Amino acid sequence: MSSKSRFLKAISVTEFTGVLDGVDIVAPGKERLPLANLVGRVLSDDVWSDIDVPSFPKSSVDGYALKARSTFGANEGKPVSCRVVGTVEMGRPPPAAVAGEADCMYVPTGGPVPEGADAVVKVEFTRATGTGGDELLVFQAVVPGDGVVAAGSDIRKGGMLLRKGSHVTSPRAGVLAAAGVTSAWAFKRVRVGLFSTGNEIVEPGKPLGAGKIYDVNSTTLAAMLESAGCAVTFHGILADEMAALERAFMTILDQSDAVICTGGTSKGRGDLMPSVIAQNPATTLQVHGVRVKPGKPIIMAIVGGKPVFVLPGNPVSAAMTVSRLVRPALRRWNHLPPERRVAIKARVTERVYSEFGRLELKPAVLDRGADGSWSAVPASKGSETITTLIDADGYFEIPENVEIVERDTVVDVIPFS
Amino acid sequence: MSSKSRFLKAISVTEFTGVLDGVDIVAPGKERLPLANLVGRVLSDDVWSDIDVPSFPKSSVDGYALKARSTFGANEGKPVSCRVVGTVEMGRPPPAAVAGEADCMYVPTGGPVPEGADAVVKVEFTRATGTGGDELLVFQAVVPGDGVVAAGSDIRKGGMLLRKGSHVTSPRAGVLAAAGVTSAWAFKRVRVGLFSTGNEIVEPGKPLGAGKIYDVNSTTLAAMLESAGCAVTFHGILADEMAALERAFMTILDQSDAVICTGGTSKGRGDLMPSVIAQNPATTLQVHGVRVKPGKPIIMAIVGGKPVFVLPGNPVSAAMTVSRLVRPALRRWNHLPPERRVAIKARVTERVYSEFGRLELKPAVLDRGADGSWSAVPASKGSETITTLIDADGYFEIPENVEIVERDTVVDVIPFS
Numbered sequence: 001m002s003s004k005s006r007f008l009k010a011i012s013v014t015e016f017t018g019v020l021d022g023v024d025i026v027a028p029g030k031e032r033l034p035l036a037n038l039v040g041r042v043l044s045d046d047v048w049s050d051i052d053v054p055s056f057p058k059s060s061v062d063g064y065a066l067k068a069r070s071t072f073g074a075n076e077g078k079p080v081s082c083r084v085v086g087t088v089e090m091g092r093p094p095p096a097a098v099a100g101e102a103d104c105m106y107v108p109t110g111g112p113v114p115e116g117a118d119a120v121v122k123v124e125f126t127r128a129t130g131t132g133g134d135e136l137l138v139f140q141a142v143v144p145g146d147g148v149v150a151a152g153s154d155i156r157k158g159g160m161l162l163r164k165g166s167h168v169t170s171p172r173a174g175v176l177a178a179a180g181v182t183s184a185w186a187f188k189r190v191r192v193g194l195f196s197t198g199n200e201i202v203e204p205g206k207p208l209g210a211g212k213i214y215d216v217n218s219t220t221l222a223a224m225l226e227s228a229g230c231a232v233t234f235h236g237i238l239a240d241e242m243a244a245l246e247r248a249f250m251t252i253l254d255q256s257d258a259v260i261c262t263g264g265t266s267k268g269r270g271d272l273m274p275s276v277i278a279q280n281p282a283t284t285l286q287v288h289g290v291r292v293k294p295g296k297p298i299i300m301a302i303v304g305g306k307p308v309f310v311l312p313g314n315p316v317s318a319a320m321t322v323s324r325l326v327r328p329a330l331r332r333w334n335h336l337p338p339e340r341r342v343a344i345k346a347r348v349t350e351r352v353y354s355e356f357g358r359l360e361l362k363p364a365v366l367d368r369g370a371d372g373s374w375s376a377v378p379a380s381k382g383s384e385t386i387t388t389l390i391d392a393d394g395y396f397e398i399p400e401n402v403e404i405v406e407r408d409t410v411v412d413v414i415p416f417s
Numbered sequence: 418m419s420s421k422s423r424f425l426k427a428i429s430v431t432e433f434t435g436v437l438d439g440v441d442i443v444a445p446g447k448e449r450l451p452l453a454n455l456v457g458r459v460l461s462d463d464v465w466s467d468i469d470v471p472s473f474p475k476s477s478v479d480g481y482a483l484k485a486r487s488t489f490g491a492n493e494g495k496p497v498s499c500r501v502v503g504t505v506e507m508g509r510p511p512p513a514a515v516a517g518e519a520d521c522m523y524v525p526t527g528g529p530v531p532e533g534a535d536a537v538v539k540v541e542f543t544r545a546t547g548t549g550g551d552e553l554l555v556f557q558a559v560v561p562g563d564g565v566v567a568a569g570s571d572i573r574k575g576g577m578l579l580r581k582g583s584h585v586t587s588p589r590a591g592v593l594a595a596a597g598v599t600s601a602w603a604f605k606r607v608r609v610g611l612f613s614t615g616n617e618i619v620e621p622g623k624p625l626g627a628g629k630i631y632d633v634n635s636t637t638l639a640a641m642l643e644s645a646g647c648a649v650t651f652h653g654i655l656a657d658e659m660a661a662l663e664r665a666f667m668t669i670l671d672q673s674d675a676v677i678c679t680g681g682t683s684k685g686r687g688d689l690m691p692s693v694i695a696q697n698p699a700t701t702l703q704v705h706g707v708r709v710k711p712g713k714p715i716i717m718a719i720v721g722g723k724p725v726f727v728l729p730g731n732p733v734s735a736a737m738t739v740s741r742l743v744r745p746a747l748r749r750w751n752h753l754p755p756e757r758r759v760a761i762k763a764r765v766t767e768r769v770y771s772e773f774g775r776l777e778l779k780p781a782v783l784d785r786g787a788d789g790s791w792s793a794v795p796a797s798k799g800s801e802t803i804t805t806l807i808d809a810d811g812y813f814e815i816p817e818n819v820e821i822v823e824r825d826t827v828v829d830v831i832p833f834s
Contacts, residue, residue: 090628154802170736
């Protein structure tokens with residue numbers, strides 16, 4: 001352990017965020033993904049278009065393609081006459097060019113404008129006459145380009161479609177599809193190694209012996225970390241046995257870009273993870289304790305160049321800590337844009353007391369009133385009660401220096417994902 | 418086609434929502450899912466707990482379990498003496514009961530309180546004395562229950578964990594884990610059959626012939642529909658050939674709970690889907706045209722009891738239509754809670770003109786200022802331009818009766834997912 005980590009005191013949430021801002025992970029590289037799997041991912045390379053979009057001059061109206069100059073002088077009272085030489089069908093090359101000076105050809109919206117034509121006059125400004133319907137009266141003058149979307153005007157062949165670092169939303173995936181792109185390079189997801197510690201922890205589905213409790217964190221944290229773009233591997237429940245814990249930790253660290261474990265952060269007997277971290281010669285301890293409730297005994301260290309988080313074993317504390325403190329950094333390491341603060345403004349339904357000197361994350365139920373406004377019912381139970389999470393829709397924050405939140409105060413509730 | 422559908426005119430977005438509110442789908446049934454796959458799903462059955470949580474009386478402090486009455490009268494100046502008869506280890510049954518009147522036993526936070534004890538006094542109110550450390554001085558009186566979390570106080574054996582209809586968020590999945598639940602019944606996802614129509618449409622990856630364009634909607638809409646909880650099957654690109662289209666449509670309808678197709682909604686030549694829908698004897702046409710921009714020519718019909726949407730082929734129109742008009746109904750059919758309006762308040766950077774009589778969905782880029790406030794740069798191009806979607810982060814709405822949105826107006830931008 002480096003010398004600068006010998007004495008650490010609990011820091012504020014803001015300071016914690018500042019520490020994490022200074023931490024980067026070893027880039028996990030990139031991988032080529034098919035279009036359907038790109039949604040939600042981030043491009044590791046610029047993507048260029050191999051084609052013009054549209055790849056042909058396209059009509060933007062239902063009408064007649066012609067030489068614009070053949071319509072010059074036409075108006076409602078004085079139509080010009082053209083000869084209809086064919087009909088363009090969607091998805092097919094035009095049957096012929098518009099060769100003659102007064103030739104024209106029907107084109108539907110989106111259809112290709114035939115060679116020789118430089119404009120399309122809308123069908124409502126024309127009238128078919130003559131016996132075979134091959135004479136057309138045109139009641140409007142058009143100029144070259146009218147009714148035509150030029151080839152490459154939307155996307156230029158050789159032009160950039162999406163830059164490196166683009167977050168591929170559904171619409172952006174559509175842009176790739178439009179250019180015929182079927183795969184692209186994306187950043188690999190950060191591999192998070194997750195494990196639980198504690199002799200009292202049992203995997204759900206196994207019999208529960210005396211003094212045992214079921215593991216909750218592998219379920220909740222895996223889901224939360226995946227929603228931050230990570231590839232999560234749960235490495236199981238590790239017993240409180242120093243040598244075995246050290247060995248397992250080193251193996252997990254080796255297979256991961258970042259490690260998160262729960263349990264074993266306080267100073268009681270049997271909490272071995274702080275020692276495992278501290279005794280590792282490759283460790284720089286960065287944080288031991290954050291002034292947040294729930295969740296104070298949080299350890300963050302860099303071990304062998306990789307961030308390692310030791311979080312409280314209490315499921316409510318662990319979930320809130322990951323959501324508020326860890327997920328923003330994981331999103332950044334995954335090259336994802338910052339999570340938008342999708343807070344819901346809600347009126348607190350009762351007075352809430354909070355501890356001075358710690359930022360409190362208060363779980364709350366959201367209720368929508370008849371007028372569409374939200375109210376936030378604060379959780380009555382503490383973080384030791386797992387049922388707090390049954391009804392909570394999210395949480396709101398009570399700053400370090402606030403001890404009382406009065407009823408009807410408007411707070412920002414951050415929904416759980 | 419039923420008589421009431423003979424004459425339909427374009428309706429407002431509000432009316433469209435009202436029509437959809439009256440539509441239900443045939444329930445797609447339920448399926449049993451493992452815990453890890455339940456996150457994001459909705460329970461089709463109540464889930465009850467088979468165990469008490471905690472399953473044993475648990476210490477809430479590091480301290481000594483004892484009979485509360487043995488401490489009566491103790492205070493800082495007048496400790497009482499107890500005999501330490503053992504130590505409880507995490508995850509193990511207590512080594513013995515606290516049998517004698519003045520016996521006590523060390524218990525860590527979360528450890529099981531031994532039989533015979535009814536309270537735990539915090540370690541900081543005690544002092545070990547005597548040669549073997551087996552005498553303990555207790556400086557505080559406790560009452561029965563102090564420092565003890567009763568068995569079943571969090572979740573009662575036989576009690577309800579989560580109700581039918583509960584949306585399983587990550588924390589709620591944790592509640593199931595806490596009770597040892599490893600699987601539960603969830604509503605099956607609504608099966609959406611998706612297809613594109615148009616002779617001009619080509620699957621990305623195939624060569625692009627003259628007059629052809631790549632299919633975009635299968636990519637964008639599939640991702641958007643999945644984010645609304647649907648199980649999406651893309652049935653390919655169907656050519657504009659009446660008999661084949663009818664046959665394919667009936668097969669897709671048969672395999673789906675709802676059908677969405679793009680292309681072929683206007684009245685131009687070659688737009689066959691309106692006829693396919695109208696000529697089906699099992700059709701009740703509900704909507705033909707919505708006063709929205711982009712996206713006006715929208716068809717919604719009930720065919721054989723199943724909702725069918727025919728949306729514009731234009732990718733920008735299709736994406737916006739699904740996002741704004743169709744997705745809310747799909748979420749409801751999937752028993753998901755309404756999408757929270759996670760709108761971002763943003764200042765429009767320039768004056769925007771809009772068409773009177775249609776609700777406009779205006780794509781926009783979000784920029785964050787140094788002060789944390791957002792600005793919305795409206796898309797300069799129209800919905801015919803696919804590149805509109807490259808940079809757009811979401812859209813804001815311009816009401817039917819508004820023709821000008823002045824610069825600096827604060828609007829709600831709904832982010833694309």
